[in-house]
Every structure is written in structure tokens, then in C-alpha cells.
Amino acid sequence: MPNIGKEVSKKLIAVGIDSPEKLIKLGSKEAFIRIKTIDDSACFSMLQGLEGAIRGVRWHHLPEETKKDLKEFFKSFK
Secondary structure (H helix, E strand, C coil): CCCCCHHHHHHHHHCCCCCHHHHHHHCHHHHHHHHHHHCCCCCHHHHHHHHHHHHCCCHHHCCHHHHHHHHHHHHCCC
């Protein structure tokens, strides 16, 4: 999946998301919430990367509306 490197993959597995299908089913926000419970340094770029992986695109290519929605969601963790 795009955007999913070794470190993010390890974190996903650590929170029980061990396949692309599970990530797609849970969605980027739920996956991010799970990762945030084990890694307080999880950042906005990671959230965008998860969404991009689900959509099969690099996170840089996410629609602006999607980025805005993710930004609002991310702000709720501060």
C-alpha cells in the first residue's frame, strides 16, 4: 500500500491491523486512534498517509476537502 513503510506497518500490526483489508475496513481515523494509544508522537502526516493508503494514492494527492476533514479530526487530539 502506498504510504505504508516499515515503521507504520509495525505500528499497525502492534494495534491488530495486520492486513490491508483490516485497514480499509477500519478506516484511517480508527487506525490512527489505535496507533495514537501506543505512540503519542503519531502525527498528522501519518493520518493522511493512512487515508492515502486506503485510497491507493500518495497522501500528497488526497483531495483538499479530505485533507481539511482529516485536519479537523486530528485537532481533536490536542
